[in-house]
Amino acid sequence: MLLARGISLLIGYICGLFLTGFIIGKIKHVDLTTQGSGNVGTTNTLRILGVPRGALTLLGDMLKGVVAAFVVYFIFRNTPYGETGIALLMEYACFGAVLGHDFPFYMPKKGGKGIATSAALVLVCFPKALPLLILAFILIVYASRYVSLGSISIAALLALEVILFAHLGYLDYYNEYKWEAVVIVVIVAALAIFKHRSNIKRLLNGCENKFSFHPNVKKED
Numbered sequence: 001m002l003l004a005r006g007i008s009l010l011i012g013y014i015c016g017l018f019l020t021g022f023i024i025g026k027i028k029h030v031d032l033t034t035q036g037s038g039n040v041g042t043t044n045t046l047r048i049l050g051v052p053r054g055a056l057t058l059l060g061d062m063l064k065g066v067v068a069a070f071v072v073y074f075i076f077r078n079t080p081y082g083e084t085g086i087a088l089l090m091e092y093a094c095f096g097a098v099l100g101h102d103f104p105f106y107m108p109k110k111g112g113k114g115i116a117t118s119a120a121l122v123l124v125c126f127p128k129a130l131p132l133l134i135l136a137f138i139l140i141v142y143a144s145r146y147v148s149l150g151s152i153s154i155a156a157l158l159a160l161e162v163i164l165f166a167h168l169g170y171l172d173y174y175n176e177y178k179w180e181a182v183v184i185v186v187i188v189a190a191l192a193i194f195k196h197r198s199n200i201k202r203l204l205n206g207c208e209n210k211f212s213f214h215p216n217v218k219k220e221d
Contacts, residue, residue: 001085005092008072012093015068016100016117019107020060021045024053033110037198037209041112043147047209058116061101065120068093087125088177094121095184102195113195115151118188122158126185128170129161145210148199151192159189 021040025032028049036044042061046054069090076086098118102111122130133154141150162185165171171178193200202208 001081004076004079004081004085004089007075008089008092009096009099011071011075012065012068012096012098013100014096015064015071015093016097016102017104017106018060018064019101019104019112020064021053021057021112022107022110024057024060025049028053033107038110039112040110041114042116043151043211061112061116062120062123064101065094065097065117066124068097069120069124084175084177088181091121091125091181091184094118094124095188097121098188098191102191113151114188114192115155118155118158118192121185121188125181126158126162126165126171128165129158132161133158141211146203146208147211148196148208149203152196152200155189155192155196159186162186 019040021032021042021044024045025040025048030049032038032040032044032048036048038044042054042058045057072089072093073086076089079086081089094117097120098114101117102114104111119130119133122133136157137150137154140153141147144150162171162182166178166182171181199208
């Protein structure tokens with residue numbers, strides 16, 4: 001099972017290396033790492049290239065986590081690990097996708113912040129937590145117009161939700177791996193908040209960029 005965890009994590013990491021926003025930007029002759037926040041995730045893509053390409057980035061960054069999970073499922077589905085063990089391995093795959101997105105080896109310090117890819121982990125492994133997270137994100141962004149504040153808030157809320165679910169017995173599906181699954185979620189949530197540390201500083205200083213649907217693009221020479 002230890003080797004299976006490592007394989008699942010590696011598969012996820014490889015899937016996570018496909019930075020959707022960066023690829024879309026390059027197709028449009030735009031280097032997102034030099035514009036706006038310099039991030040290749042959904043928010044900066046939307047800000048620089050507009051809503052359709054931002055939505056495509058969101059979908060692509062979520063899809064790589066889902067793909068990683070199901071690749072792992074098909075590899076290990078006939079093994080003696082059982083449903084519980086395979087579910088945990090799928091979570092490791094999603095975790096690996098977050099790491100690949102956040103820390104691509106070929107673009108040091110230029111990865112994303114992992115919110116969309118983390119959403120894939122929630123969708124695949126903790127769907128019960130998703131409705132409240134979506135609602136909280138929409139309300140916070142609508143009220144504040146800060147996407148970063150919404151992202152930071154739902155990362156913290158995700159960790160609290162899953163810990164509560166585990167305590168109340170809602171994660172029985174994980175059985176003996178329950179708390180290991182919770183630890184992975186807490187790490188993912190903490191990583192998302194850590195990746196937003198520059199946003200936190202700007203929020204505290206009152207100079208964070210507010211959400212807008214209007215693109216602001218400057219093409220490469």
